[in-house]
C-alpha cells in the first residue's frame with residue numbers, strides 16, 4: 001500500500017482568492033455589486049445563493065438576492081435580467097442553476113449582458129475562452145485552476161484527463177487547461193474502457209456526479225486527482241453524507257487528491273466573487289475610455 005496522497009484542501013486556497021478579491025474591491029471607487037437570481041426553492045440552490053451573498057459581504061461586495069417563485073414565466077425572468085443589465089450599479093449577475101424545467105437555461109443565460117456574466121456561461125464568454133481571449137471564466141473550472149496554482153501543481157506540458165463533459169465544468173476546464181499548455185483528453189461516463197484512458201493522466205479531474213466512479217486501479221500512481229463530484233449518499237441515521245466521484249482508496253495511489261467536501265467546492269464561491277471584482281474593474285476601465293472592445 002502506498003503513502004497517502006497530499007490533501008489539496010480548498011479552504012486556504014479559497015481564502016487567498018477571497019483576500020485578493022477584497023483587496024481589489026477596496027481599490028475600486030465603489031463596492032462591486034452582485035445580483036443573485038434564484039428561481040424556485042430547491043434547497044441546495046437556496047443554500048448556495050445564501051452562501052454566496054454571505055461571502056460577498058465578507059469581502060466588501062454588496063449583493064442582492066432576487067428570489068422568484070417556482071412558477072415564474074420565462075418572460076418575467078428575462079424582464080428582470082434586462083433591468084439588471086441596464087442598471088449601472090450592478091457589476092455582476094448570476095442565475096443559480098438548475099432552473100425549473102419550464103425555463104430554458106440557454107435562453108436565460110444568453111440574456112445576461114456578457115460584461116456582467118460573472119458565471120462565465122454566456123456564449124460570448126465561452127467563445128472568448130475557447131479562442132484564448134481575456135474574459136470571465138466559469139467559476140468551478142477557474143477555481144480548479146486557482147487551486148492547482150495555490151498548491152504549486154505544475155500543469156504545462158502534462159497530460160490531463162477530464163471525466164465529464166458538462167458546460168459548467170468539463171468543457172470549460174478543457175479549454176482552460178489547453179490554454180495553459182496542457183495536453184487534454186475530455187472523457188465521459190460513456191467512454192469505452194474509461195480506466196485505460198484515466199490511467200494515462202498525470203492530472204485527473206472527475207466531474208460526472210456519480211459517487212466513487214473512479215477507483216484506485218483507474219489512477220496512475222502519483223497522479224494529481226481533482227474530485228469535482230458532490231454526491232449525497234444515504235447513511236443509517238437518514239441524514240445522508242457527501243462524497244465525491246473518486247473512491248477514498250484512490251488516496252493510496254494518487255500523489256495529491258482534493259477532499260469532498262472541502263476541496264473544489266469552496267473555490268467555486270471564491271472565484272465567483274473574484275469574477276465580480278474583475279467585471280467591475282473592466283466596467284470601470286471601459287467607462288473611463290481606457291479599454292476598447
Ligand SMILES: Nc1nc2c(c(=O)[nH]1)N[C@@H](CN(C=O)c1ccc(C(=O)N[C@@H](CCC(=O)O)C(=O)O)cc1)CN2
Nearest residue numbers: 048095096097098119139140261262263264265266268
Ligand atoms: N449558476 C451556477 N449554478 C451552479 C453552479 C455554478 O457555478 N453556477 N455550481 C453548482 C453549485 N454551486 C454553486 O452554485 C456550489 C456547489 C458546491 C459548493 C460547495 O462549497 N460545496 C461544499 C459542500 C457544501 C455542502 O455541505 O453541501 C464542498 O464541496 O466542500 C459551493 C457552490 C451548481 N449550480
